[in-house]
Amino acid sequence: MSHSYTTSTAFLEALQEAGVSYLFSNLGSDHPGIIESLAAAKQEGKPLPKVITCPHEMVALSIAHSYAQVTGEPQAVLVHVECGTQNLGGALHNAYKGRVPVLIFAGASPYTQEGELPGSRNEFIHWIQDVPDQRGIVRGYMKYDNEIRTGANVKQLVHRALQISKSQPKGPVYLMGPREVMEEETEPAAVQADKWKPVSPAAMPPEEVDKVVHVLKTAENPVVVTSYLGKNTEAVKELVQFSETYAVPVIESVSNYMNFPADHPMHCGYQWNEPSQHELLEKADVVLVFDSDVPWIPTKNKPSDTSTIYYFDEEPLKESMPLWYVSAEEMYQVDAKTALSQLNKRLIESGIDEGVIAKRWERITRYHQQLCKERDEKEVYQENVITPEYLTACIREAIDDDTIVVNEGISNFDTIYRHLQRTKPGSIIGSGGGSLGWNGGASLGVKLSAKDKKVVNLTGDGSYMFSVPSTVHWMSRKYDLPFLTVIYNNRGWKSPKLSTLGVHPQGTAYQTDNYWVDFEPHADLAGIAQASGGAFAKTVKDPKDVKEALKEAMAAVEEGRSAVLDVYLPAIKEEEKSQKHTYVHGL
Known part of the structure; x- marks a missing residue:
């Protein structure tokens, strides 16, 4: 026919x-x-x-x-x-x-x-x-x-x-x-597909490379800030070389990728919405921002007014954002990998003051080690509660470097990056946007694109429900795309409460404990995946059960079946006093 x-x-x-x-x-x-x-x-x-x-x-x-x-x-x-x-x-x-x-x-x-x-x-x-x-x-x-x-x-x-x-x-x-x-x-x-290639990545003008290198060589406290440089895994290698060559600390702001190895001595932490000033950012005399829409939040955390800022991005003007500006000395519309490779080459050619670099390396390494110590202290097992830090540390132990992590933890977004400690480019991704529910479909897409990899989805209970889990897990079974989901379940929308306390730390909502964000009665979130896609499903409420549950879930995934662990963290109401204290103190 x-x-x-x-x-x-x-x-x-x-x-x-x-x-x-x-x-x-x-x-x-x-x-x-x-x-x-x-x-x-x-x-x-x-x-x-x-x-x-x-x-x-x-x-x-x-x-x-x-x-x-x-x-x-x-x-x-x-x-x-x-x-x-x-x-x-x-x-x-x-x-x-x-x-x-x-x-x-x-x-x-x-x-x-x-x-x-x-x-x-x-x-x-x-x-x-x-x-x-x-x-x-x-x-x-x-x-x-x-x-x-x-x-x-x-x-x-x-x-x-x-x-x-x-x-x-x-x-x-x-x-x-x-x-x-x-x-x-x-x-x-007939159309020749090879004649429709994307536009080649943009580079810095040679004279601008020289200018930035000159400023760097006179800087005492340079800092790099990035958010999504890791979208190109080759750019991560260039950033590591840049940081090591000149002992420049790297801060990740609202990370969407693994931008810089978390265990590297020049890695100096993550920042998100927390109401605290980053010490290195405040003291920086030169700040280089690579690929970041929100390198800092001025009302909470920013460089000093005397800092010299250079901004490198594919779209440095952010024309789709009606309100956006950074007081930069220069803004470059460039590809991060290309710009960093230019700077690396020129830095090596111009010569390095090894004494200055050694002293800065030692100082920044001590700062990194202190961050690691503080991180480890927060991961301590507690008998009566599963903290997000402890849960994330357990997940870190359960996965390998090749596992790809999908992060839509929202109120635990920063905790996940901070305590997972990912070191391999491409090993963790976020949506890059702000509309919740990406995590489920994203996990399917990752597994479809990398079937030989383990995929772990870390999500809040709110973002899990937004993800249409019935569709996600039906598709997981139909197309043989198994992955593990761990729900950081505080039984409500924590982020709106935090936003309210950030603006009205002692307001009426604080006084009356009314936020309209709790999810009562509590749904059987893991059961949704089991009913629609035959997933392994388990609810975990006791800290002593976390590691064994992860082991069972990972085994199910390896056998070709998706798994969902619904892990009960302290509920929003249980956290009330500590969060009030945090936000009043922070402001």
């Missing part, structure tokens, strides 16, 4: 030619052309990207998000008209803010209703789902959006969209196509 060659066929061919491996799909009445072309290709043995059925769009985009983080290659997400587009929800924000390449395709309601063209309206929903500006729903979160109007140039549109998506700063792109267009017969067209 012969099948007509349509826009849908050309669209799918373009994705295949561009190196897209998967279509994370939530299909609808706007996709008959796509479905028919996929069926024909399967019948003919023609290679096209593999369809992964995703019962929820948030999960679909989160899978594509983390897959691109691990591999660097964008995948495609297919959703249903404006309803599916809107149901992508916060995953759009995460992909855009996290600078993750992905192509999103949505159909559109047919634009004819009398049968004038193939694909014309034949279901009541086609009138209801017809909206004035479907692309406008996502425009604020896309690097590029366009409508497919003909099959004659659909391949060029796909390749252009992916070229933009993969060029720095990377990000999501959106295409839509009405049914009539996607059903339209067209002629096969």
Whole structure:
């Protein structure tokens, strides 16, 4: 049986030619052309990207998000008209803010209703789902959006969209196509995929390299701050060389990756929302910021007014953030790996004062050792309570360096980085955004992209519920993608309470203990995964059971079954007094 060659066929061919491996799909009445072309290709043995059925769009985009983080290659997400587009929800924000390449395709309601063209309206929903500006729903979160109007140039549109998506700063792109267009017969067209490469990474002007090196050589207390430099594992190597060559301490601010080995003597801690000033940042005379949207929070923690700041980023102006500024001496629109390799080369050529470097190395090493001591003290086992620090230390013992950790711990986000002590580039990732629920789909995406690796998902109870765990664990079983989830369960939304105390430390909410954030009655969170995906499920409330539960869960994952440990930390109400004290003291 012969099948007509349509826009849908050309669209799918373009994705295949561009190196897209998967279509994370939530299909609808706007996709008959796509479905028919996929069926024909399967019948003919023609290679096209593999369809992964995703019962929820948030999960679909989160899978594509983390897959691109691990591999660097964008995948495609297919959703249903404006309803599916809107149901992508916060995953759009995460992909855009996290600078993750992905192509999103949505159909559109047919634009004819009398049968004038193939694909014309034949279901009541086609009138209801017809909206004035479907692309406008996502425009604020896309690097590029366009409508497919003909099959004659659909391949060029796909390749252009992916070229933009993969060029720095990377990000999501959106295409839509009405049914009539996607059903339209067209002629096969050849497009040279190698002519649509992403733009080459940007470098520093030579004279600026000399300027920064000169300032560094006269600095007494230089500091590096970074958040997502580790998205490129090669950049981590350059940062390590830079730090070692000139004994420059590194601070990670709101980390989204393993940016610098945690056990390195120049690693000087993590910062997030805590209301405390970082000593080294305050004393720094030169601060180099590489790849960071929020290098510090000025109301809590910042460099001194006399510090000289150099800012290196793919998009240093942050044009998508209406309020954003850093008082930098110079701002460079550069690729971090490229800029660091330039600085490293020039520093070595210009000569190093070994005496100065040795003294700074010794001083910073002592600071690092003190941080390690304080970390170890917080990990001590307690008989009556499972602290997040102890839990994280147990997880650290249970995994190896090759395990990939997905972190959406939110109120324990910083604790997870601080106590996991990851040292291998690519071994831990965050969403890069602020919309919760990324963790479940992200774990599937990581496992799909690295099937030989163990994947561990660390999440709060709130972010676990946001992740649509029923969909996540159904997909885990269907596609044989086992991973371990550990829920840091304080039975509520801790972060809104902390935000309230940060602004009103002795306000009415504090006085009356009213925050409206507790999750009572408590849900059987692990049971959700067991019911929907056959996962190993266990709730852990006693500290003495933590290590054994982790051992059982890891064994289940190794046998090919996902596992969920719902670990009870001190509940929000139980922490009330200590948190009040912390925030009053901090302010």
